[in-house]
Each structure stands twice: as structure tokens, then as C-alpha cells.
Amino acid sequence: MLNPLPRLAHETPVVEVLSAEKTYPDGTRALDPVNLTVRDGDFITLLGPSGCGKSTLLKMIAGLMEPSDGRLRWWRQGAQALGTQGRKLVFVFQDPTLMPWARVRANVRLPLELQKTAKQEAERRVDEALALVGLESFDRHYPRQLSGGMQMRASIARALVTEPNLLLMDEPFGALDEITRNKLDADLIDLWWKRGLTVIFVTHSIYEAVFLSTRVAVMAPRPGSIREVIEIEEPHPRTEAFRVTQRFAAYCKELTELLRQ
Amino acid sequence: MKPLVRNERFMRLAMPMAIGIVALVLWQAAVTAFNVPKYIVPAPSLVLQTLLADRALLFHSLFVTLEITFAAFVCALVVGTLLAFFFVQSRLIEISLFPYAVLLQVTPIVAIAPLIIIWVKQPMAGLVICATLVALFPIIANTTLGLRSVNPGLANLFRMNKATRLQTLLRLRIPSALPYFFGGARISSGLALIGAVVAEFVAGSGGMGSGLAYQILQAGYQLNIPRLFAALVLITVTGVLLFSLMVLLSKLALGNWHESELGAE
DSSP: OOOSSGGGTTSOOSEEEEEEEEEOTTSOEEEEEEEEEEOTTOEEEEEOOTTSSHHHHHHHHTTSSOOSEEEEEETTBOGGGTTSTTOOEEEEOSSOOOOTTSOHHHHHHHHHHHTTOOHHHHHHHHHHHHHHTTOGGGTTSOGGGSOHHHHHHHHHHHHHTTOOSEEEEESTTTTSOHHHHHHHHHHHHHHHHHHTOEEEEEESOHHHHHHHOSEEEEEETTTBEEEEEEEOOOOSSOOGGGGGSHHHHHHHHHHHHHHHO | OOOGGGOHHHHHHHHHHHHHHHHHHHHHHHHHHTTOOTTTSOOHHHHHHHHHHTHHHHHHHHHHHHHHHHHHHHHHHHHHHHHHHHHTTOHHHHHHHHHHHHHHHHSOHHHHHHHHHHHOSSHHHHHHHHHHHHHHHHHHHHHHHHHHOOOHHHHHHHHHTTOOHHHHIIIIIHHHHHHHHHHHHHHHHHHHHHHHHHHHHHHGGGTTSOSHHHHHHHHHHTTOHHHHHHHHHHHHHHHHHHHHHHHHHHHHHHTTTOGGGOOOO
């Protein structure tokens, strides 16, 4: 299979962040003016220590927060066009945020029910999403009966069920142990590749950033800003084997040095 | 098979019962040994005898008290829940009205019951209002808290999916509030019974003149202490049964998911 990136160069950018900055009402400067263009099929990671504004930037991209100055465009449109056909974005939180009173299936179906999708169509898409994250035999379980990793899978299935064009993830595997995290990373990259998704992913793990991304935006704190955007030129599909290569180590070294500056 | 002593469920039933039996035996022995007259403390056996002998009278009274209790409990559930929904509509409504809910709670019912019974012509309605006032507060307080205790992440999720107010209420706020609601209902069920008994006491012969509290008053005047005890036993047993019923309902509603109803696994 070929790397999907070249075919994308001519298409409409998914997100354009144009000198967007953020100062909170209490005067805290969260983000200096930032520029970033996300193309269709990108897997971009925002990498940095806490306080570097990566969550703030992600929330602005999600349309959950307005920039104090500058602007954002989605598919060359304003925020009001979000959610229409072909312009769907979905947010995966740091916690699984599942409804404890509902079974996995009902949790995954929730966005479709809120959008009043026809029942048959909804069930089909739920089955598909559960299969994508490998939870098809756990659909009758309650969230508390699942491990942390499986709860996160259910949360991702709930995001995918809406068939989004853009997936935003805010340190989704931050609370998991490293072994589980590596496994989920590998499954996520597989999913991204097979489904042709566009992903913006926040993390403070260098290894995770190198393993997953097509590009890494290295951010600096106080006030938050993007220091540099590094291209990870490892072809896809990537497997766990990439983690133990020289190239992987070299990228980790480069990012570590950038973060230390 | 595991020895019964190691069986948690068996011990949970057996131990309180054993203590109860020991207490009854000691009570019976003490009354016999010291020759305590029955108008001071009747022996458990005599209380049981009286309960059986006066069953027609006592169970009729129990029915009356139960009627008041259930009516009050249902009123408290409905009014309390409606008020809670009203309170969470806006912060302003809550801060304006919540102090009055507290005021209601701290006003001793014994003090205002005579007034209510004078004001309300229909005696049954007066008693139900008194008992409702006693049982109301836990429902208001808990349900309000529950409706506010929505996981912020889930609230965000609903907002991002453009959920309507009604969808958010039905699918998020109400399920989130249920554990709190049942906690309140559990306390409130007992309070409704206490409220009913207190109201009957205050109303005395001015009330309906046939509930269990009335029997206790009458038995007291007539120094018929065994009957007083028998009536007391009925009230206590009713209270325990009501509480158990609420525990059962709560288990049925929340058993599958809420921490409070999950056994240690």
C-alpha cells in the first residue's frame, strides 16, 4: 500500500489556524499567536509539557472555545458550517466519559440517537464501530465491567459511529499503563490508515508522538506557542516494529532536544 | 460447601436476629425475675398475646396510619421532585427559594401541626399535609443535588452533539440524579411514617381518632401498657418494612450500574 499523503496536497485544508491566540478573562496568556494547517489525511500531534496551551489549541479547533484574536477556518468555512455533511468533527476526551447506567452498545449509539438517525442504520453503524475497536463481543457489558483500555476503546467507537471527517483527541491514553497505551496506539494508527481519517492528537509522550504522527507540532510553555513542526517521514502502515528502529530513536532524540530548548 | 459462619449473606441476617432474640429472652427473664408489673414494662410474651388478641383493632389502626404514610410519601416524592426540577432551572431560583426549603425542614412539625389541623377542615388531608412536610426536605435536597451532579465530560459530549434540552434532561440529568433521588426517598419513607405518627399524636381526638398513634395515646391514658407496646411494635415493623421496600426498589433501579448497589467484587 502507498503512503496516502501525496494525494492530499491539492485538497481543501481541513483546519487552518490563522494567528489564533488566547488570553483568558483573568489575564492568563494561554497561547501566543499560532499558525497551523491541517490537511486531509494528516495525523498531527500537539506535543508539549503541561501549560503549553495544547489543550487550549485543541478546544479552539473543536469550536468549543473562541480565540481572543486571529481566526480559525474549517474546510475553508467558519464555525457555523461545522457538523454539516463532510464537515463533521468529533472530540475524544481524556477520560472515557461513558454513561455508567448504559451498556456499551447504548453508549456508542448515543450520538446517533441525539441526531435522530434511523434505528436500523444506527444499529448497523454501531456494529461497525464496535468491530473497528474490537469490542463486538462486549456490547452488552456495562462500562464498569471493562478495563480502562476497553473503556477508552468504547469511547473511540462512540466517536467513530458518527463517521467523522476529523477526530480530535485530548491525551486519550494518558491515564493508561504503557503496555495498554502502546497497543491502543497501534490500533489507532491502523484505524486512521484504513479509514482515511484526519486526526489531531494531544499528548505529552514523545514516543507516542513519533509512533503515531505524520507531523508533530512541538509546543513551548508560558505563554503557549508552536516552536516547530516536525515531519515524521516513516511510511505507513506502521507496526510495533517501528518502535525499536534507529529512525524511531533519532526522531525521539530530535524532539527531546526541541522540547529542552 | 462453605461453613455458614463464612457466608456473608447468612451472617447478615443471622447476626441481627440472634441479637434480637437474646435481647427478648433477657427482657422476658428480667420481667419474670424481678416481678415487674405489666403496667410498667410488659413481658414480650404478653405484648405478643395482646397483639394477637387486639389484632382487629390494631390492624385497622395500622391501616389508617399506613394510608397517611403512603399518601404523604407519594406527595413528598411528587412535590419534592417537581420543586427540585424547578430549582435547577436557574441558579437565581435556587438561591432565592432554597433557604425556605431549609426553613421548612427546621420548623418543628409538632409546633405547626395543630395550626394545620385547625386550618384544614378535612382531618385526613391535614394529617397528610403534616406528614408530607416532614418527609419533603430529603427529596428536594437530594434530587436538586443529583440533577446538578452531571459529569462535566458527559455534559460536553451532549452539547457537542447538539442535544436538545429535553434530550439532555431525559438521557443525562435524570439518570445522573437517580442514585441521589433514591437516597433521599429512603430517608423520606421513614420520615413519612414518623410524620404520620407525630401528626396523629398532635391531632389526638381532634384528628381521625383511629390511627396507631391514637391507639398509643388511648392505651397510655388507660394504663393498657401491653397494647401501647403492641402498637409500638407495629409502627417499628412498618418502618423497617418501608425502608426495606425502598432498598429493594433502589436495587432494582440502580443495581446494574451504581457503585452504591454493587456488591464487593
